[in-house]
Amino acid sequence: MQYNDQLMPLKEQALNEGEVYPVLRRAIVGLYLQPGAVLSIKDICEHFEMGRSPVRDALMRLDQEGLVTLLPQRGTMISRIDYSRVEQERFLRLAVEEEVMKLFMACHTPSDITLLHEALRQQQELCDQKELDTRRFLWLDDEFHQVFYTVADKLFCLQAIQNVGGHYRRMRLLTCGDRTSMQEILRQHSALLTALQARDTELMCNIFHYHLRRLDREERLVVKKYPYLFNSGTNHESPSPLWKADYLQTLKTKGE
Template sequence: MNFNLPPQPASTRDAVYMQLKEQILKLELPPGTPLSENETSLLFKVSRTPVRESFLRLAGEGLVQVLPQRGTFVSLIDTVLVEEARFMREQLEKAVILLACSHFPEQSMQALLENLRQQQACVRDKDDKSMFELDEAFHRILFDGCSKSNTWSIMQQMNAHLNRSRMLRLVDDHNWEPLYEQHRQMAEAIKKQDSQTAQQLMTEHLSLNIADQALLKEKYPDYYK
């Protein structure tokens, strides 16, 4: 596992926080993993203060849990929070793809098509981490292209548990062709300004998480609350 901090961070605290968060979201630090201030400070080659502050910040986001007399752990995935985030995301994403069907800049469309080309490579190479990042990027391009970047940022604040569940789905099942195909069809519907098809595709796309949750919870019971 790579614990090197990114170059020229805004602050040591922010760098530690961002890397810990990335490792939690990408399941490099799986749910239930114990966290030690001392061990983490040694791995990052920093003092314990930025590590402690990062743990507190992550706890505030629900990614870390501090249990009295037991220690600090990566929090388990909360299915209630997963569903709430999915519900919010579905409403906002359906609204955004409707906007995209009425007006979507050519530059944004080209970004979508390039994203799809990269997704094809990930499907072929079974690169789960890159596939997750490209999945996120595909949806972010929709928000950016519709001038809703702030909405995307606010939505991300509720996505921590949902994103870990989505990452687990990618790691567990490498049949990503249906995921890619839904993205491709959404891009095609936007090009044709077919709002009805686009919204239907988005609903089906985000509803996959509902069925996935029961299967993942049964297969990875130690990861879920």
């Protein structure tokens, strides 16, 4: 899978009808659009040069996933991050991926370990760069974990987790945006590799549990720092998203 710079969601462009949903979803879960921002069907249609019917269908799908909230007579709000849902999405991944990693432990080959080392090398290389790319780092993190699902022949499970993991995804972007957090993730990945190579299942599971649950403290700090991005925060609605801006980059630029 090739990395996409993922700027496409914010570009003015003509789309095919079937592309409206994935483009809007990526703009939301990638934090190109601010949680709490309100947009209208008219604005979306004009932005993407698309008719109302496919846009409405896409918004209904996103509403069913809890990624937008339909506001009668006012438009559509990008759903704020639901922290209780973040915990449930993370629990789902924890439960599934632990079993996947046990399967991986039982059947992996030296070439599979080589793939993990390469993914880890690329993460370290990115972390060493002056300008950090949070989305690319997270993509490489996904590539690392995808090796387990591929070897265990459980890619369907991975896709299912990703399909319902929009709130958790946004939280991950908010918690791994600095070099210290990235280096900690790298240390844990390295420890996982050590346990795998030693075929120590108990150690692997302990490291894995810590790896996915380490964000508890960081998440609480994020909720405190950006209360307006979460359901528990203020009900003030942002008037509209800045389509040509990148909300995650805006947070970095402001130094928040």
